Amino acid sequence: MAKYDTPMLDELENGPWPSFISGFKRLRDDHPDKRINQVADSLLGQLEHSYETRKGYWKGGTVSVFGYGSGIIPRFSEVGKAFPESKEFHTVRVQPPAGNHYTTGMLRQLADSWEKYGSGLITFHGQTGNIMFIGVDTVNTQHFFDDINEYGWDLGGAGPCVRTGMSCVGASRCEQSCLDEQKVHRTLQNNFTDDVHRPALPYKFKFKVSGCGNDCQNAIERSDFAVIGTWRDDMKVNQEAIKGYMKTKGRDYIQENVVSRCPTQALSINDDDTLAVDNRNCVRCMHCLNVLPKALSPGDDKGATICVGGKRTLKIGDLMGTVIVPFKKLQSEEDYEEIVELAEEIIDFWAENGLEHERCGEMIERIGLANFLEGIGVDVDPNMVNNPRQSSYVRMDTWDEEAEKWFQRKAEAANA
Amino acid sequence: MSAPRPPIESGCPDGFQYMHPMMRKHYGNWDYHEDPRPGVLKHVTKSGEALYTVKAGTQRILDVYTLRLLCDIGDQFADGHVHFTIRSNIEYMVADEARVQPLIDKLESHGFVVGGTRNSVAMISHTQGWLHCDIPGTDASGVVKSMMDELIDEFKNWNMPNRVHLTTSCCQINCGGQGDIAINVQHTKPPKINHDLVANVCERPSVVARCPVAAIRPAMVDGKPSLEVDEKKCICCGACFPPCPPMQINDAEHSKLAIWVGGNHSNARSKPTFQKLVAAGIPNNPPRWPEATAIVKKILKVYKEDAKDWERINDWIERIGWPRFFELTELPFTKFHIDNWRGARNSLNASAHIRF
Numbered sequence: 001m002a003k004y005d006t007p008m009l010d011e012l013e014n015g016p017w018p019s020f021i022s023g024f025k026r027l028r029d030d031h032p033d034k035r036i037n038q039v040a041d042s043l044l045g046q047l048e049h050s051y052e053t054r055k056g057y058w059k060g061g062t063v064s065v066f067g068y069g070s071g072i073i074p075r076f077s078e079v080g081k082a083f084p085e086s087k088e089f090h091t092v093r094v095q096p097p098a099g100n101h102y103t104t105g106m107l108r109q110l111a112d113s114w115e116k117y118g119s120g121l122i123t124f125h126g127q128t129g130n131i132m133f134i135g136v137d138t139v140n141t142q143h144f145f146d147d148i149n150e151y152g153w154d155l156g157g158a159g160p161c162v163r164t165g166m167s168c169v170g171a172s173r174c175e176q177s178c179l180d181e182q183k184v185h186r187t188l189q190n191n192f193t194d195d196v197h198r199p200a201l202p203y204k205f206k207f208k209v210s211g212c213g214n215d216c217q218n219a220i221e222r223s224d225f226a227v228i229g230t231w232r233d234d235m236k237v238n239q240e241a242i243k244g245y246m247k248t249k250g251r252d253y254i255q256e257n258v259v260s261r262c263p264t265q266a267l268s269i270n271d272d273d274t275l276a277v278d279n280r281n282c283v284r285c286m287h288c289l290n291v292l293p294k295a296l297s298p299g300d301d302k303g304a305t306i307c308v309g310g311k312r313t314l315k316i317g318d319l320m321g322t323v324i325v326p327f328k329k330l331q332s333e334e335d336y337e338e339i340v341e342l343a344e345e346i347i348d349f350w351a352e353n354g355l356e357h358e359r360c361g362e363m364i365e366r367i368g369l370a371n372f373l374e375g376i377g378v379d380v381d382p383n384m385v386n387n388p389r390q391s392s393y394v395r396m397d398t399w400d401e402e403a404e405k406w407f408q409r410k411a412e413a414a415n416a
Numbered sequence: 417m418s419a420p421r422p423p424i425e426s427g428c429p430d431g432f433q434y435m436h437p438m439m440r441k442h443y444g445n446w447d448y449h450e451d452p453r454p455g456v457l458k459h460v461t462k463s464g465e466a467l468y469t470v471k472a473g474t475q476r477i478l479d480v481y482t483l484r485l486l487c488d489i490g491d492q493f494a495d496g497h498v499h500f501t502i503r504s505n506i507e508y509m510v511a512d513e514a515r516v517q518p519l520i521d522k523l524e525s526h527g528f529v530v531g532g533t534r535n536s537v538a539m540i541s542h543t544q545g546w547l548h549c550d551i552p553g554t555d556a557s558g559v560v561k562s563m564m565d566e567l568i569d570e571f572k573n574w575n576m577p578n579r580v581h582l583t584t585s586c587c588q589i590n591c592g593g594q595g596d597i598a599i600n601v602q603h604t605k606p607p608k609i610n611h612d613l614v615a616n617v618c619e620r621p622s623v624v625a626r627c628p629v630a631a632i633r634p635a636m637v638d639g640k641p642s643l644e645v646d647e648k649k650c651i652c653c654g655a656c657f658p659p660c661p662p663m664q665i666n667d668a669e670h671s672k673l674a675i676w677v678g679g680n681h682s683n684a685r686s687k688p689t690f691q692k693l694v695a696a697g698i699p700n701n702p703p704r705w706p707e708a709t710a711i712v713k714k715i716l717k718v719y720k721e722d723a724k725d726w727e728r729i730n731d732w733i734e735r736i737g738w739p740r741f742f743e744l745t746e747l748p749f750t751k752f753h754i755d756n757w758r759g760a761r762n763s764l765n766a767s768a769h770i771r772f
Binding site for chain 2: 115
């Protein structure tokens with residue numbers, strides 16, 4: 001028997017899209033465990049109260065599991081007297097497997113554990129990428145974690161720490177994949193497990209891995225360290241398949257939707273209905289591969305572009321990640337060691353120089369990219385800028401030395 | 417009482433143990449894909465074997481009953497393996513084409529919505545809102561449910577010029593992220609300060625440092641150490657509220673919704689773009705938020721009619737220009753659309769390029 005009426009929430013049971021409110025009510029009305037019935041009832045009551053008053057009623061606090069300083073989002077109700085059964089309603093952030101794959105057996109096991117201790121509400125996944133187990137009281141937080149930790153699940157990050165990483169479906173299903181996304185994800189992420197569990201950084205730091213420039217993980221915008229798959233040899237063109245597309249879709253369609261949409265005018269149609277690609281000017285944007293997946297594919301010399309410093313508004317405004325490494329081969333174990341070392345350099349430098357609550361990208365904005373590069377020991381590269389400086393207000397009395405460095409690097413590269 | 421149990425710091429689990437066997441077997445060896453129908457992908461390996469993926473939208477906040485139902489469907493049709501997309505859709509992988517339609521029928525018979533691929537309106541990416549966040553100006557799941565009820569046909573079909581990513585965010589931190597269309601809370605009044613609580617609850621120097629426009633300073637109020645806000649400088653962003661809850665920014669009437677368009681994560685064609693303001697002052701109106709949905713639908717309608725194939729919303733506006741966008745959508749252009757944040761001059765039209 002429901003204690004709380006929910007006339008406004010009831011409206012959200014109408015309409016064709018699946019209703020989360022109906023799910024909550026099922027837990028309230030049908031679940032055999034009385035505790036879960038009461039928690040769902042109380043939660044619905046508080047949510048209805050929010051809908052009526054247009055205000056939220058959760059406050060944070062300090063809840064963690066033994067040995068960790070992060071991973072739990074504590075929530076205590078400000079209206080707990082009116083809705084006592086859900087007055088402690090913490091979220092447990094759990095790191096998903098790389099690539100977000102699950103067996104139904106494992107999902108059932110997680111559901112069983114969650115039902116024992118928590119509210120019965122789960123989201124796959126939160127915006128940072130965690131599995132969100134929503135709603136557990138303080139005592140059961142530890143029990144639930146102990147339970148799932150025994151069979152392979154660990155907490156994600158929360159607060160000023162390395163956060164949970166994300167990777168796209170990538171090589172497991174997608175022909176455009178230029179990386180072993182899962183390996184990149186786990187190699188980077190699991191090198192920083194201590195920094196995930198014990199917040200000691202200026203603010204959050206996120207890794208995201210996308211297998212190509214389509215960036216399905218939103219890595220450039222949403223992560224401090226974005227790994228984007230790319231290739232540096234020529235893209236592959238199956239000319240027979242191109243001719244097939246010309247036949248089925250028409251020459252005009254290919255001209256209009258492929259050739260003329262290329263951002264660097266690197267494509268043209270030959271008289272015999274084959275496609276010509278100016279690979280030197282192709283920027284690997286992925287558009288033509290998206291339109292003609294049967295005919296065009298990435299080259300063989302694959303690797304990653306690494307962008308650093310993406311984030312949203314707080315505090316200085318939106319920043320996209322910027323190129324720090326134009327191309328990083330990711331094949332040998334040594335390559336993987338090098339990308340981990342780069343991430344360590346960046347996190348260490350930022351931990352040392354970032355202000356409290358300052359994201360890595362904001363620090364770069366404050367100190368300038370050139371100083372950041374010097375700090376992490378990475379050489380400048382024209383791929384890092386849209387255009388060179390336009391302000392003449394700069395002191396350049398070490399120009400000759402800097403120019404000499406450039407020529408030396410060119411010479412070393414030529415001899416390598 | 418027994419000694420506390422030390423955690424096993426296993427970090428991010430290996431995905432291979434959970435992957436569909438065909439994905440494991442052909443990892444890195446895929447040749448191309450086709451889109452047989454909305455909500456279904458067909459990926460073909462270099463050796464010519466096909467794997468079908470059926471994508472379905474859910475309520476995102478799953479109760480254990482719904483999760484087990486989704487598992488039952490996976491056991492029956494998809495060899496017991498599932499994948500979740502970044503926008504919280506569930507995906508089932510099927511090697512046998514004959515099982516695709518029965519799987520779709522089964523999902524639809526339980527109210528799940530098959531779609532969200534290619535040039536459709538994808539599931540709205542969203543956060544927690546009143547259900548669980550400590551600083552939300554609105555709900556998330558409710559807004560999304562209300563909007564997806566209205567946009568469901570656009571999720572199930574390929575009517576759009578290119579894909580459309582929608583996002584919602586319950587405060588200006590914008591956890592929902594960039595979207596082709598983003599529906600975000602926008603506060604319009606400075607915080608109301610409960611001076612009795614500030615000294616005990618807030619670390620005042622941190623709060624002062626948090627303000628993007630240096631509008632907060634320490635002050636003694638009624639003999640107690642507190643904070644004050646220069647309301648002429650305040651941009652009502654709410655950045656002070658998370659570190660100092662007595663600076664209440666959420667307001668039943670004055671916390672409004674704003675709509676932004678043209679955010680695009682992809683590098684395809686143009687470099688990734690941030691979303692731009694198009695509408696504000698929209699009432700935060702539970703339980704169905706009809707005013708915000710109406711504007712989203714209007715923008716989608718115009719985009720659908722006017723954009724060319726493969727143009728995302730940002731590409732389309734780039735071609736037709738902002739004056740035409742405001743004309744077509746019948747949204748007012750105001751002084752608030754002109755940016756005044758750092759770098760704003762780069763957003764001004766310093767040219768004679770005008771469309772007539």
